[in-house]
Amino acid sequence: MERVGEVVRTAQGLAIARVGSGEQPPGIGAMVVDESLSEVGRVVDIFGPVDRPYVAVTPHDSVTLASMLDTKLYAR
Numbered sequence: 001m002e003r004v005g006e007v008v009r010t011a012q013g014l015a016i017a018r019v020g021s022g023e024q025p026p027g028i029g030a031m032v033v034d035e036s037l038s039e040v041g042r043v044v045d046i047f048g049p050v051d052r053p054y055v056a057v058t059p060h061d062s063v064t065l066a067s068m069l070d071t072k073l074y075a076r
Contacts, residue, residue, distance in 0.1 A: 004032060004043075004055055004073040010065040015041065015057045017073050025055050026075035032057050033074050040068065043075070 004026055005017040019025045026032075030043045040063045045056035057073065059065060 001033075001074050001076055002026060004057075004075050007057075007068045007071050007073060008054075010069065013058070013065070014044065015059055015065060015068040015071075015073075017055045017057060019053050019055060021052055025053050030075040033076060034071055035074075040071075040073065 003020060003023060005019045007015045007017045009016045025046045026043050028043050031039060032041050032043060034040050039060060041057040041059040043055055044058045046053050048054040059068060
């Protein structure tokens, strides 16, 4: 399991997580879980600067975007 980053904002139905410095973003389509290993969504886009990109995650229907703010995410 690899760390994706922390959700810094929500936009257009997506959770936007900032990848940590020196870490590689997961691939598009990767399953994303929270700290309790509950599945929260999938990576749908990677954008921004190469050295510290952002990852857009589309949440599962059972997960609210507001609850994802400031959450640390991990990829399986």
